[in-house]
Structures are given as C-alpha cells and as structure tokens.
Amino acid sequence: GRVLSRYVHAIVFRSGSHERVEELAAAAAVPVVNALTPEHHPCQALADLLTLRERFGSLEGLRVAFVGDGNNVARSLALLGRHVGVEVVVSSPPGLELEAGAGAVLVADPAEAVADADAVYTDVWISMGETDAAAKREALAPFRVDDALLARASDRAIVLHCLPAHPGEEITADVLYGERSAVFDQAENRLHAQKALLELLVHE
Structure with missing residues (x-):
C-alpha cells in the first residue's frame, strides 16, 4: 500500500x-x-440508490424487496439504505438468509416481501467459485422473480438486478427486459456513481 x-x-x-x-x-x-x-458491495449500493432516486425523485420512504441469496449486494444495500430512509426487505431460503443486524427486514415468504414494494431486486444464484450449485438452485427456485411475483409489488414498482443475469434462472426474460425493468439504467449508473465517488475522494 x-x-x-x-x-x-x-x-x-x-x-x-x-x-x-x-x-x-x-x-x-x-x-x-x-x-x-x-x-460487501458498496459501489453497487451507490448505483442502486442513484437509480432509485432518478426513478422516484426521493429516497425517503421507499421499500425495496431483495429476493434470493442474502449476499453482499443485499447486505450493502441494507446498510446504506437505512441511512437514507430506504427500507430494504430481504427474502431468502433457509441457510441463505442475510444476518440480523445488517439493517434489513427479513421475510421468509417472497410474495410477502415484495408486497407494495417500490422496487424488486434480485441477483444471480451462483457466483464464481461456488460449489454445490445444484442444491442452491433447488433452494432458490421458489424465489425466482417472474410476472406473478412482480404483480404483488406496487403498481409503480421497478425491477433491479446488478448483472450479469441468467434469464430463466433468478429472473425471467420477460421481467428482465420488460417495461418495468430499470436494470440497464442501473448498470449505467455504476459508471456515474463511481465517477462521483472518485471526485469526492480525490478532490475533497
């Protein structure tokens, strides 16, 4: 260093x-x-919040449902969200839950988690280097984000995914590429959020 x-x-x-x-x-x-x-994935969380602010004008009072593996993306979003008035609800199968204390509301049933949510967020089920992928896919199958699950969210709800996605696995292609998807705005905002962060750190 x-x-x-x-x-x-x-x-x-x-x-x-x-x-x-x-x-x-x-x-x-x-x-x-x-x-x-x-x-942790704090840079992703910054881009997520930027995307939410662009879509809704304000972050205060928003409800984001993260469905799937309670991973680094979910953890960082929950930790950052609680500082800006965003409620993050995480729904995961047993053994893949986010730990208590991360700042998220933990809900076992994905249908309950997405109820009235302003955004429905998911991530890949299997990351690089993970083993026992078959068992994990089986556990996560009920947590797939599809049209039926999205219908339980708010009428204005958007769909988020940190990419790359596996259409047909954690999210259906119809939802990923549908009119409620903000996924590609979110991907672009990774660039803008990181530019702003470097500007803050280097030119403070």
Whole structure:
C-alpha cells in the first residue's frame, strides 16, 4: 500500500477477502475503494440508490424487496439504505438468509416481501467459485422473480438486478427486459456513481 500510494491518487480494489481490503486501506496513504468482496458491495449500493432516486425523485420512504441469496449486494444495500430512509426487505431460503443486524427486514415468504414494494431486486444464484450449485438452485427456485411475483409489488414498482443475469434462472426474460425493468439504467449508473465517488475522494 505504501509504494502504490506514491503512484496513484486512489486505489479501487476488488478482492475475494474483505480482510485484504481492510489491510490495504490501513497501509495506504490514498483512499481505498472496496469494489467488491464476498461480504460487501458498496459501489453497487451507490448505483442502486442513484437509480432509485432518478426513478422516484426521493429516497425517503421507499421499500425495496431483495429476493434470493442474502449476499453482499443485499447486505450493502441494507446498510446504506437505512441511512437514507430506504427500507430494504430481504427474502431468502433457509441457510441463505442475510444476518440480523445488517439493517434489513427479513421475510421468509417472497410474495410477502415484495408486497407494495417500490422496487424488486434480485441477483444471480451462483457466483464464481461456488460449489454445490445444484442444491442452491433447488433452494432458490421458489424465489425466482417472474410476472406473478412482480404483480404483488406496487403498481409503480421497478425491477433491479446488478448483472450479469441468467434469464430463466433468478429472473425471467420477460421481467428482465420488460417495461418495468430499470436494470440497464442501473448498470449505467455504476459508471456515474463511481465517477462521483472518485471526485469526492480525490478532490475533497
């Protein structure tokens, strides 16, 4: 971190170990941005909130239902959302739940979780390097985001996905590419959110 800090104004680090990101941040003399770890994905959460603000004008009072694996994306959205008035409801099968204390409301039934939600969010079921994929797919099958599940959300609800998606698995193609999908605006906002973050960190 000491040497690298003499070459750059900031370090953006994606790692398979959250501890390594923390170690680098402690050693570096420049800002270190967590671009993704197994535990957290804060840059994605920034883009998610930007997308919600663009669509609804204000974040205060919004309800986002995250359906599927209670993973790093769900955790970071819940942690950040509670600071800006966004209620994040996470629905996952047993063994894949988000831990209590992350700031989310935990609901076992996905239909209940998406009720009156302003946004329905999902992510891939299997990440790179994961084993026992068949058992995980079987557990997550009732949590697929399809037209029937989306119909339980608010009439104004949008669909979010951090991409890449597997149409037909965690989300149907009709929903992913449908008129309520904000997925590609959300993907574009990764660029804008990260530009703003670097501007804040480097030119403060």
